[in-house]
Amino acid sequence: MSEEQRAQDVRRAAITRVHEVLSGLGGGLTDEQVPQVLVRTALSLPGGAQADIRAGVREVRSTFGDGDGRVRVEFDTAADAADPCDVEVVLPAPPTAVVEDGQDRPPLPGGEPRLLVLGFDGIEFHFLLEPGHDWLPLLRPHAGYDGLGLLLPETLSDVPHGHLVDLSYADGVLRARRAAERPDYAVSVNGVPLDGAGVAVAEHGEVLFDSRTGAGSRALAYELVDWTDEVPSAGAGADVLDGAPHPTESADPANPGGLLVAPPRPGAKAGLRRFPLPTGRADVRVRDVHVQVLHTTATHVGSAERSHVKIYRCATPQHAAYLRRHLATQAGLVRQANAVAGRPGERAWAVAPIQLVAATPPPEVLTTRADPAALRGAAEHRLSAWFGVPDQPQPDCFVIVASPLLEPVGWAGYEQLGKAPSGGQLDALAPLAAGVDRLHFLGVAHCDIKPQNVCHHLDAQGRSGYVLVDGDAITRSGGPVAELRFTPEYASAEVIRAARRVRAPGRDSIDVREHDRFGFVLVVLTALIGVDKVDALLRGGADGRRPVDSVAIVEDTLASAWDPEWSRFVAELVGPFRPGALLDDGWSAKAWLERLSALWSPQERERVADPDRVAAGRYGREVTALRADLRALAWAEWREELVARTRAAQLVVARREYRNWLWAGRIAFLVSVLLLVATVAGGTG
DSSP: OOHHHHHHHHHHHHHHHHHHHHHTOSSOOOTTOOOEEEEEESSOOOHHHHHHHHHHHHHHHTTSTTSOOOOEEEEEEOTTOOSSOEEEEEOOOOOSOOOOTTSOOOOOOOOOOEEEEEEETTEEEEEEEOOOSSOEEEEEOOTTOOOOSEEOOTTOTTSOBEEEEEEEEETTEEEEEEOSSOTTEEEEETTEEOOTTOEEEOSEEEEEEEETTSSOEEEEEEEEEEOOOOOOOOOOSOOOTTOOOEEEEEOOTTSOEEEEEOOOOTTOOOEEEEEEEEOOOSSOOEEEEEEEEEEEEEEETTSOOEEEEEEEEOSSHHHHHHHHHHHHHHHHHHHHHHTTTSOTTSOOOSBOOOEEEBOOSOOOOOOTTOOGGGGTTSHHHHHHHHTTOTTOOOTTOEEEEEEEOOEEOOBOOHHHHOSSOOHHHHHHHHHHHHHHHHHHHTTEEOSOOOGGGEEEEEOTTSOEEEEEOOGGGOEESSSBOSOOOOOGGGSOHHHHHHHHTTTSTTOOBOOHHHHHHHHHHHHHHHHHHOHHHHHHHHOOOTTSOOGGGOHHHHHHHHHHHSOGGGHHHHHHHTGGGSTTGGGOTTOOHHHHHHHHHHHSOGGGSOOOOOTTOOOSSTTHHHHHHHHHHHHHSOSSBOOHHHHHHHHHHHHHHHHHHHHHHHHHHHHHHHHHHHHHHHHHHHHHO
8 A cells, every 4th residue: 555545544534533523522612622633553654644634634623613623633653553543532621611691701800911031042932921811831842733822842952842831911910830741840930839729920030840850950031021012103205314324333243343224215115014923822823013124235334345234113112122032033043044054153154144233323212201303313313214204213113134235146047057957056055955954943934935035145265155035034933923924926835825814713823844845945946947947837827826836747847848867856856846745844955955966967967177187278277266166156047246257367367468468568679779779889889
């Protein structure tokens, strides 16, 4: 029996068993009742098959009760499992106290919403705590967990997995209690042991997980921060005033000093962005933090180096503080992802670094009686004018982020690439693949990987490589997503379907890892076959269907573009386009790229010049250097830098030859003059 047929049999058995159990209920399921389904098989199932089974079980669950569709599906293996599987369905008991219609409901507790900041090793996660009667689980879930709560990434090994702690926030007081799971750990908050009754805790401190089996202790820092729900006021087009830049300080340790932020284009309108803030609640799983953003550039004082800059305008200082924490965490994640791309100290990136910029000069303190006209020359007023609100100085409401100003890749078309894939491209994309895998291991995703977001950069040795930009789009790879930033043309069919229902009850989770992987596959495909071929695959017809969503069409496109000898290479290349392939937890961009490299024909590899062999002739070394550049750089690009380098080498040769010609002419002229002088002198003598 094939693996695909076995997965279909397991899916059919699981759906049938769940339907039988739910059909036998006397009444419907309530929103609080989440059925737990355990599917046990003799052999493990791939991630794509597990995702398909979960989707089928959710569809069955949604037809019972309130139609919410919430269900927890987990998988296990056992040698004695039945064929095709054993299915256990556990139904939680209904709530003991149900509020009848017309009965007075308990009033909501008082207090303002607070921002809960959880941190470990410089990485932070944020949750909005709103006053309520319910307890919210704080946990690092097992794989396949479908429940609610304040969810930490599965890869966060600093925190024991499982449900150990519950938090409650009411009347301005944060309470914590011990949950039933993992009795092998003792849990305390600020030195106070937790029990099932719960205890009020301070607004900041640490949660300590102490192993009873000698595995050590692990601490998770926490802090409650003030929060108000507001939206930035709308402004007109950018007023650049006198056109002067905004002076600030670079926060990049590798490149400190003054930074001059150039004004945006006159009249430019600020864009709108939303950053998701999870709540962990069932009714409203996320709140949106609304900000405005302007794009511009900046120069370092005393240097010609330029940076790309995003200026964010927030509604309140609290929102700006959250955004700084959020972006600082993203910057740290980018640094960790880049650690796999090269050795420490090397300028080797998978994602272009992002740096928060210090808010200097320091903003003036405003009161309700302050005269905005008095701040007309202040730096904060200049930023307000750029956002079209010159009469609303807002100290502490701006967040500035800088990243290297890089050159986008000019992907070549099919006719420029030839009739075979380029092995040089696979080598050039390897650091990018390692960075994508590392981001997912850290529990986050880039969320906007596409060919247009790939740029060139030079490492410390001057070698050209690829790097992802737009790093501030990074978000958590698990949990709710308020607004998935993506370009529909470069998203998989699974993500497009999920995005349409992202705010529907029980349907607000998207596997953004699959979204990243699909974008990376499109980048590789663009590099190998040409941007025009990929654009044609992504272009939808009148019915909205895209050719890229059909494995057969993608395979036919590649087979017709390359010779038959590349059939095995094509088969591996189209593998990620098969349904559910990128949902497998074990799928790796780096491993997939290595398989492609192994299948790439050695006979078609570009011959790399022996470094000890130098071309013959007077300018042999210059010719050898240019040959190395041409062979090392990827085929699927037209580099202006390479063209400029070639022209520069030609100019060097031309100037040297011209100088030699001039000197030869001067020597001949001097010899002629000397002979003339000698002849005249001899004649007069």
